[in-house]
Amino acid sequence: MAKQTLIVIGNGMVGHHFLEQFADTPAAADYDVHVFGEEPLIAYDRVHLSEYFGGSSHADLALGTAEDYAAKGLTLHLDEQVTELDRDNRKVITPKGEYEYDAVVLATGSYPFVPPIDGHDQAHCLVYRTLADLDAIRASAEGRKTGVVVGGGLLGLEAANALKSLGLEAHVVEFAPRLMPVQLDADGGALLKRKIEELGVQVHTEKATTAIVPGEEARLRMNFSDESHLETDLIVFSAGIRPQDTLARSSGLEIGERGGIVIDDQCTTSDPQVFAIGECALWDNRIFGLVAPGYTMARTLAARLNQDAEAGFSGADMSTKLKLLGVDVGSIGDAHGATPGARNIRFNDEQAGTYGRLVISEDGKKLLGAILVGDNGPYDTLLQYALNGIDLPANPESLILPVSEGGAPALGPDALPETASICSCHNVSKGDICGAIDAGCTDLGAVKGETKASTGCGGCAALLKSVVDSELEKRGVEVSKDICEHFPYSRQELFHLVKVNGIRTFRTLIEQHGKGHGCDICKPAVASILATCWNEHIMASEHVPLQDTNDTFMANMQKNGTYSIVPRIPGGEITPEKLIVLGEVAKEYDLYTKITGGQRVDLFGATLSELPEIWEKLIAAGFETGHAYGKSVRTVKSCVGSTWCRYGVQDSVGMAIQLEERYKGLRSPHKLKFAVSGCTRECAEAQSKDIGVIATENGWNLYVCGNGGMRPRHADLFATDLSDEALISTIDRVLMFYVRTADRLQRTSVWLENLEGGLDYLKEVILEDSLGLGEELEAHMQDIIGTYQCEWKSAVEDPEKRKRFREFVNAPDKKDPVQHWTTERDQRRPANEIKVEMV
Numbered sequence: 066m067a068k069q070t071l072i073v074i075g076n077g078m079v080g081h082h083f084l085e086q087f088a089d090t091p092a093a094a095d096y097d098v099h100v101f102g103e104e105p106l107i108a109y110d111r112v113h114l115s116e117y118f119g120g121s122s123h124a125d126l127a128l129g130t131a132e133d134y135a136a137k138g139l140t141l142h143l144d145e146q147v148t149e150l151d152r153d154n155r156k157v158i159t160p161k162g163e164y165e166y167d168a169v170v171l172a173t174g175s176y177p178f179v180p181p182i183d184g185h186d187q188a189h190c191l192v193y194r195t196l197a198d199l200d201a202i203r204a205s206a207e208g209r210k211t212g213v214v215v216g217g218g219l220l221g222l223e224a225a226n227a228l229k230s231l232g233l234e235a236h237v238v239e240f241a242p243r244l245m246p247v248q249l250d251a252d253g254g255a256l257l258k259r260k261i262e263e264l265g266v267q268v269h270t271e272k273a274t275t276a277i278v279p280g281e282e283a284r285l286r287m288n289f290s291d292e293s294h295l296e297t298d299l300i301v302f303s304a305g306i307r308p309q310d311t312l313a314r315s316s317g318l319e320i321g322e323r324g325g326i327v328i329d330d331q332c333t334t335s336d337p338q339v340f341a342i343g344e345c346a347l348w349d350n351r352i353f354g355l356v357a358p359g360y361t362m363a364r365t366l367a368a369r370l371n372q373d374a375e376a377g378f379s380g381a382d383m384s385t386k387l388k389l390l391g392v393d394v395g396s397i398g399d400a401h402g403a404t405p406g407a408r409n410i411r412f413n414d415e416q417a418g419t420y421g422r423l424v425i426s427e428d429g430k431k432l433l434g435a436i437l438v439g440d441n442g443p444y445d446t447l448l449q450y451a452l453n454g455i456d457l458p459a460n461p462e463s464l465i466l467p468v469s470e471g472g473a474p475a476l477g478p479d480a481l482p483e484t485a486s487i488c489s490c491h492n493v494s495k496g497d498i499c500g501a502i503d504a505g506c507t508d509l510g511a512v513k514g515e516t517k518a519s520t521g522c523g524g525c526a527a528l529l530k531s532v533v534d535s536e537l538e539k540r541g542v543e544v545s546k547d548i549c550e551h552f553p554y555s556r557q558e559l560f561h562l563v564k565v566n567g568i569r570t571f572r573t574l575i576e577q578h579g580k581g582h583g584c585d586i587c588k589p590a591v592a593s594i595l596a597t598c599w600n601e602h603i604m605a606s607e608h609v610p611l612q613d614t615n616d617t618f619m620a621n622m623q624k625n626g627t628y629s630i631v632p633r634i635p636g637g638e639i640t641p642e643k644l645i646v647l648g649e650v651a652k653e654y655d656l657y658t659k660i661t662g663g664q665r666v667d668l669f670g671a672t673l674s675e676l677p678e679i680w681e682k683l684i685a686a687g688f689e690t691g692h693a694y695g696k697s698v699r700t701v702k703s704c705v706g707s708t709w710c711r712y713g714v715q716d717s718v719g720m721a722i723q724l725e726e727r728y729k730g731l732r733s734p735h736k737l738k739f740a741v742s743g744c745t746r747e748c749a750e751a752q753s754k755d756i757g758v759i760a761t762e763n764g765w766n767l768y769v770c771g772n773g774g775m776r777p778r779h780a781d782l783f784a785t786d787l788s789d790e791a792l793i794s795t796i797d798r799v800l801m802f803y804v805r806t807a808d809r810l811q812r813t814s815v816w817l818e819n820l821e822g823g824l825d826y827l828k829e830v831i832l833e834d835s836l837g838l839g840e841e842l843e844a845h846m847q848d849i850i851g852t853y854q855c856e857w858k859s860a861v862e863d864p865e866k867r868k869r870f871r872e873f874v875n876a877p878d879k880k881d882p883v884q885h886w887t888t889e890r891d892q893r894r895p896a897n898e899i900k901v902e903m904v
């Protein structure tokens with residue numbers, strides 16, 4: 066039987082995806098497939114278009130190659146615009162020829178809408194859609210100073226970032242009263258505006274441009290309806306998109322009232338031989354401006370051409386998670402609470418710069434939508450609650466409130482149903498992932514290859530990894546130790562790369578040994594490795610973007626957005642003078658005061674701008690940071706030992722102080738706790754610590770890798786009757802070996818459990834020096850000790866670093882972001898009961 070001809074018009078993201086889905090199916094054998102693209106370049110990833118300004122080329126962004134197309138038997142016509150669709154004679158016409166068809170797929174995408182402002186069509190008025198557009202912007206920006214983006218939506222902000230990366234002073238002009246009006250509410254938009262302005266992009270909301278005329282100081286002048294104006298060298302319009310339906314329109318296909326090619330659930334237009342997919346298609350009166358729905362349409366059509374009667378497009382989730390100019394923004398489902406009876410929970414922390422809003426059902430059981438600005442940590446979990454109708458916990462506000470450690474409570478992969486959508490770009494469910502694993506995929510890469518999960522916008526990377534890891538573990542498969550998709554290495558391997566190659570910044574590491582821009586998994590891990598290797602200040606400008614909030618501000622953020630401060634008190638020994646200072650500072654700043662389980666004084670309730678002032682006072686009294694915020698040595702607890710106790714056989718306080726002074730500031734994969742007991746009665750509970758020391762008549766017994774917390778583990782006896790010197794050199798080696806070889810966020814207990822050969826092997830390496838590493842480990846530790854600096858002190862003394870805390874000082878009325886306090890047992894504490902606003 067002679068083959069039929071299928072013509073695909075448009076070689077963009079969705080057209081390309083359709084070909085990928087269709088090419089190897091049985092139906093493809095019945096067709097000669099011709100693809101027409103008006104752009105001269107083969108389909109590329111428009112979602113990551115901005116990376117073109119960061120150095121990526123078309124080849125990096127390309128979704129396939131001409132060879133791939135040829136190998137699949139597809140005939141590609143690039144740089145050939147289809148100018149007419151002649152449905153009567155079933156042919157498409159281009160300037161180069163006429164081609165007959167049996168079926169046509171329109172995948173013509175959309176074009177940027179340029180508002181018909183007087184003067185919008187002159188030179189240096191540009192748009193942001195194709196690589197050619199970006200070339201034009203680059204050329205226009207050459208040697209110039211200012212650029213304006215018209216439109217404060219998703220793409221507008223991305224374009225503003227691009228202008229900034231070209232060295233221009235960037236402005237965003239938005240007609241609406243807030244940025245991203247579609248995704249955000251007033252509070253979210255206001256916070257985003259503030260954050261974006263802090264990053265040096267000037268935002269002008271509620272501005273209607275009336276005309277663009279020649280400028281006096283720059284090329285162009287934008288006149289606004291409020292009589293003000295702005296001069297700029299170039300303007301990028303990003304005021305929305307319009308479906309590219311010209312061909313369909315002129316050929317008489319049914320078009321929506323406001324544009325778009327009308328399709329049914331099978332992507333068929335008003336002509337049964339013509340289909341439409343992607344941003345040009347209008348389904349249920351909606352145009353989808355995201356790639357995921359387009360991909361679903363592409364899959365639907367491929368299935369439909371294979372006579373799959375079940376295949377159908379049924380709409381798409383428009384939730385979005387983005388990092389705009391480095392600011393987290395997330396919007397899920399019914400973000401504006403349009404559902405009748407919907408209720409809201411909002412948490413707005415102006416000080417920390419985070420805003421979270423949950424829209425929940427009237428009965429409080431389901432999540433309908435959410436908005437996040439400043440911290441996308443809870444996004445994946447919230448999305449799962451919303452998409453899968455999972456019952457909310459009794460206290461849903463905990464999903465957006467800051468927690469003291471480890472991020473927002475996550476919905477574990479096991480809690481997700483098989484139908485849970487993990488990757489919305491490629492419509493991959495948890496069930497699909499399980500299916501891929503059951504079919505033989507044994508690592509993340511293979512699952513990605515098989516299902517394409519996380520190969521679209523990449524927003525689901527962390528969730529995918531946790532589902533894959535958990536499912537592989539359940540099947541007894543050893544899980545890949547790759548830290549994340551950006552580095553094909555474990556933490557240990559990254560450590561070696563950093564150390565051996567003398568790498569000092571995240572950027573160099575990812576350029577030389579990774580790919581992409583990094584994520585919330587690899588950035589803090591690399592920050593910790595760099596700190597261990599080079600001990601540079603945690604707030605050195607290269608490192609700041611890598612840190613968690615606690616590390617960034619060198620204090621622990623607590624549940625109401627204020628901070629707690631823990632000065633170091635080695636061995637728990639403190640002079641009355643110092644105690645008085647702690648009391649005075651606590652009184653002055655009205656801080657809640659508590660003695661911790663690790664013999665420290667914890668001061669709660671400081672606002673961000675108060676932190677440096679408080680540190681200064683504490684430093685003047687001889688205190689330094691206790692690193693309570695970091696993955697580092699926290700405390701060395703001690704009993705009073707032989708100095709005071711009748712039973713004590715050694716000076717446990719003296720040893721605790723010595724150990725704490727020695728290891729303070731050491732950055733490690735997880736927090737480290739120590740204790741020293743003066744005799745076997747063990748009052749300091751050393752056997753529940755990472756490093757436990759118990760005095761004997763002859764010296765010290767050393768215990769390693771214990772911990773308290775959620776999964777307690779008794780420490781193992783490692784060496785007995787050690788002298789002071791031997792104790793210290795042994796601890797040096799154990800700690801350094803752990804720091805170098807453990808996984809990210811792996812506590813010593815888990816590290817030991819996973820170490821092949823276990824305790825015996827560790828003893829061989831450390832006590833018998835079986836790997837010949839002993840001296841090197843000790844020398845590295847010595848190096849770290851020699852470069853110690855009190856991070857608080859360096860921060861308050863350096864005006865640049867201090868600025869991070871001062872930005873908010875110029876708004877003194879905002880000093881206390883959470884006005885809801887109550888008094889309990891004579892001290893101030895957050896009033897949990899009214900902290901969250903229910904509307």
Ligand SMILES: Cc1cc2nc3c(=O)[nH]c(=O)nc-3n(C[C@H](O)[C@H](O)[C@H](O)COP(=O)(O)OP(=O)(O)OC[C@H]3O[C@@H](n4cnc5c(N)ncnc54)[C@H](O)[C@@H]3O)c2cc1C
Nearest residue numbers: 075077078079102103111112146147173174343344355356
């Ligand atoms: C800067 C930027 C960032 C984005 N970020 C995201 C994001 O983070 N997440 C997300 O989901 N989406 C994002 N998008 C949107 C996403 O890129 C689109 O949803 C997707 O590209 C739509 O695919 P499409 O194939 O329908 O259209 P397109 O990719 O635009 O492809 C259509 C193609 O058809 C060609 N064409 C049109 N008419 C003709 C003709 N007559 N003859 C021949 N060829 C023709 C066009 O030249 C074009 O190459 C972003 C878009 C941009 C521009």
Ligand code: SF4
Nearest residue numbers: 468469470471774775
């Ligand atoms: S144990 Fe107490 S202090 Fe520690 S994380 Fe839990 S609630 Fe916070």
Ligand code: SF4
Nearest residue numbers: 704710713743744748
């Ligand atoms: S551990 Fe021993 S030395 Fe220390 S307080 Fe208890 S009994 Fe005294």
